[in-house]
Amino acid sequence: MEDLASRLVVGRKRDGRAVYDEQVKAELVALCAAPGASVSRLARGCGVNANQLSRWVRESNERRPRALATPTQPAQAAFMPVTMEVATPAAPEPTICVQARLPNGVVLELGGCDMTRAGEVIEALGRLRCSASTKG
Numbered sequence: 653m654e655d656l657a658s659r660l661v662v663g664r665k666r667d668g669r670a671v672y673d674e675q676v677k678a679e680l681v682a683l684c685a686a687p688g689a690s691v692s693r694l695a696r697g698c699g700v701n702a703n704q705l706s707r708w709v710r711e712s713n714e715r716r717p718r719a720l721a722t723p724t725q726p727a728q729a730a731f732m733p734v735t736m737e738v739a740t741p742a743a744p745e746p747t748i749c750v751q752a753r754l755p756n757g758v759v760l761e762l763g764g765c766d767m768t769r770a771g772e773v774i775e776a777l778g779r780l781r782c783s784a785s786t787k788g
Contacts (some may be wrong), residue, residue, distance in 0.1 A: 745768065
């Protein structure tokens with residue numbers, strides 16, 4: 653690591669920025685690609701900002717031509733065939749419109765309600781006790 657650090661900076665610009673050796677940069681980028689390598693640790697070991705080293709890695713990846721995939725084995729299908737039974741839509745249940753005036757003066761309207769729901773509402777209302785105020 654010290655060898656890389658000593659060879660990395662080859663000069664300075666007027667504004668104080670370092671000029672880096674391209675070959676050493678490539679070696680450092682290659683070290684970053686190793687499994688388990690820490691970009692931050694490698695940068696610190698070479699005296700470079702971790703963001704700078706990350707940029708070199710990114711630029712290296714952008715410059716490298718992407719290899720076209722040439723399968724050695726025939727590719728298996730990514731999807732499995734699925735057979736589905738298409739359910740025939742059930743005939744819509746008939747709807748009704750009901751209006752009822754309750755003994756306490758409340759008007760109940762069931763518009764566009766299916767027969768099952770209307771029956772449930774009517775049964776529930778039939779189970780209610782009348783209030784004392786509606787008894788004559």
